[in-house]
Structure formats: structure tokens, C-alpha cells
Amino acid sequence: MMVKKKSEDTSCKDPAPQKKQTLVADSSKVTTSAQASPTCQKELMSPKCKVAIITGGATGIGFSTACHLLKNCARHVIITGIDSGEGESAVEQLEERYGDNKVTFVCGDVKNPAHFEGLFEMACEAFGGTDILFNNAGILQDKSWGNEVDVNVKGVIIGTLLAFKYMGKDKGGKGGLVINNASIAGLHPLPGAPVYCITKHAVIGATLNFGHKFHYQTTGVRVCAICPGSTSTDVTENVCENQLTPEWGKEAERQIFLKPAQSPDVVGKAVMYILRQARSGTIWVVHNNILKFVEIPNRHKISTFVKEFTAC
Numbered sequence: 001m002m003v004k005k006k007s008e009d010t011s012c013k014d015p016a017p018q019k020k021q022t023l024v025a026d027s028s029k030v031t032t033s034a035q036a037s038p039t040c041q042k043e044l045m046s047p048k049c050k051v052a053i054i055t056g057g058a059t060g061i062g063f064s065t066a067c068h069l070l071k072n073c074a075r076h077v078i079i080t081g082i083d084s085g086e087g088e089s090a091v092e093q094l095e096e097r098y099g100d101n102k103v104t105f106v107c108g109d110v111k112n113p114a115h116f117e118g119l120f121e122m123a124c125e126a127f128g129g130t131d132i133l134f135n136n137a138g139i140l141q142d143k144s145w146g147n148e149v150d151v152n153v154k155g156v157i158i159g160t161l162l163a164f165k166y167m168g169k170d171k172g173g174k175g176g177l178v179i180n181n182a183s184i185a186g187l188h189p190l191p192g193a194p195v196y197c198i199t200k201h202a203v204i205g206a207t208l209n210f211g212h213k214f215h216y217q218t219t220g221v222r223v224c225a226i227c228p229g230s231t232s233t234d235v236t237e238n239v240c241e242n243q244l245t246p247e248w249g250k251e252a253e254r255q256i257f258l259k260p261a262q263s264p265d266v267v268g269k270a271v272m273y274i275l276r277q278a279r280s281g282t283i284w285v286v287h288n289n290i291l292k293f294v295e296i297p298n299r300h301k302i303s304t305f306v307k308e309f310t311a312c
């Protein structure tokens, strides 16, 4: 694993004045009687002075989230990915915008537990620990679906278990936050790219399970998920060629372009909202520039009985 940039910086400046946000939160969806409120009145976390790891952080949504964290005075962001060139370029751009010694790129693969653990070890040695893990790396390539499952699902499981190990209060850590990047395709079928869609449903499952109060009460690590709708990044390139058949590829591509893609900047803003306010185990959609809370049906309230059915 290759470390491209390492910081000695320990300063935490006050936030610069922020531009007015354009993200629209749909407040009608942010209260529910079926679940406890998905948000907390008091701020649960501020990005200020925090140390974050972002997988797949050199490009797209991960890069945009790094920008938002640094704009909001995070102490340091460690980005990881499999392409060193993209990593170097990301560090250069982020340093130009937010100053030196704020970002480190580490070349690594989320499927590899040793690579992943190296990030947490590095954060421990250089900064005394990690506060935030954004499990963002993902691929849309049903053509090689075994690898897709490993990156999109195994990567999230490895990352979350390591976050519990390094950040968990029960393990001597400070607690913190894991945000999983699922997709709107984690809540909805995606004709043409079924395996991708299955992996993103699994990310929702991982969030509901790891984010359950049973784990949160022990670890102090919140686990939440964001489900972006179509967003203009590299993952939308070659969608057609990367699916199991050309017809499926065409259908997947058609689905993406049903609506204009939102900017990754909007997703970065939504991640900041979740960081500050979302309770553990909650799922959030950001689609067409609107942020919505997703209400998961309570199993005790699934009540449409099939009268004709008898168990014995």
C-alpha cells in the first residue's frame, strides 16, 4: 500500500463562512410515528477537527464529500482507492483548495482487509484515531459480478467491522460515524443491472443491522446510509458495456438517464446533514437535489392478512 501524502498538521481553524445551501430537505418525511425521530435536535457531530476515511475518495461522490469535510474544517481526510494517478490528482486539487497537510491518499483495495486496516492504523499513529468512515467505494459492473459483490458488499462489511474495532467505545475508542453509500437502487429494482441492485440492497441491510441500537449502545458508532439517485460521476460511464448482456446494459443506461443527474456536490452536502443530525440505523435518499428520510416498515405493523392462508 502506498502513502502519497502524510500530515503533521494538528491545527483546527474556525469554519469559513458557508455559502447558502441549495439542498432541499423534505421535512414532511423527516418525522414519523412508526419509528423514533430519525434526527436529533442537538447536533450529534460537527465535522470540525474530525479525522475521516473515505473509500473511493479520489473521484465523484467521495471527492465531493472530502471537499465538504475540509470546507467545514475537518482536521484530516484520508482517501483511498485503487488508482494512484487519480489519488495524486485528488490530493493536489484538495490541497490547492483547502491548504497543505489536510489530505492523504493511500492506494488500497476495500476488498483487502489488511489494506483497510492499514488506514485505521495510520489514522491512529498520525492523528490519534478516526472519527468518520465513509464507505463509498463501489462499482457498477454486473459483467464481473463476483468482484462487484466483493467491492460493494464485502468492502462495506470489512470497513464497518474495522470501524467498530478502532472507533468503538467498548474497544477504547471515542465512538463516531460510519456512512454507507448505498443507492436509490438499494430500495428499488434496477432493471438491467440486477446484481448491482442486489449489492445496494445488501448495503441497506448492513446499515439497518450494524446501525441497530444493540450495536450503537455498545460501540457509540452510528451507522447510517445515503441513497443517491443518478449523480454525474465516472460510475455512470460505460454502464451499457459493463452489464451482463448488451440489452440489459441498454436498459440500465436508460434508467439512469430518466431524469437529469444531480451534481456530486449535492450528495456531499447531504452527507454533512447526516453527519450532524441522523440517528444510527437511518436511511436517507438524495435524489433530484432533494433529501428524504426513508421509513422502513416496522415488522410488527405488517398487517395485511391473507384470509385464505392456513398454516396447518
Ligand SMILES: NC(=O)C1=CN([C@@H]2O[C@H](COP(=O)(O)OP(=O)(O)OC[C@H]3O[C@@H](n4cnc5c(N)ncnc54)[C@H](O)[C@@H]3O)[C@@H](O)[C@H]2O)C=CC1
Residues within 6 Å of the ligand: 055, 056, 057, 058, 059, 060, 061, 062, 080, 081, 082, 083, 086, 108, 109, 110, 111, 136, 137, 138, 139, 140, 151, 181, 182, 183, 184, 227, 228, 229, 230, 231, 232, 233, 234, 235, 236
Ligand atoms: N453516480 C451515481 O449515480 C450513483 C453512485 N452511487 C454510489 O456512489 C459510490 C461512489 O461512486 P461515484 O462517485 O458515482 O463513482 P466513481 O467511479 O467516481 O467512484 C468510485 C470510486 O471507488 C473507487 N474504487 C473502485 N473499486 C475500488 C476498490 N476495490 N477499492 C477501493 N476503491 C475502489 C474508484 O477508484 C473510484 O474512486 C458508489 O458506491 C456508487 O455505487 C450511488 C448512487 C448513484
Ligand SMILES: CCCCC/C=C\C=C\C(=O)C/C=C\C/C=C\CCCC(=O)O
Residues within 6 Å of the ligand: 140, 182, 183, 184, 185, 190, 193, 228, 229, 230, 231, 235, 236, 239, 252, 253, 255, 256, 257, 258, 259
Ligand atoms: C438506473 C441507474 C443505473 C446505473 C447508473 C449509474 C450509476 C448509478 C448508480 C446508482 O446507484 C443508481 C442511480 C440512479 C437510479 C435509478 C433510478 C432512477 C429513477 C429515476 C426516477 O424515476 O426518478
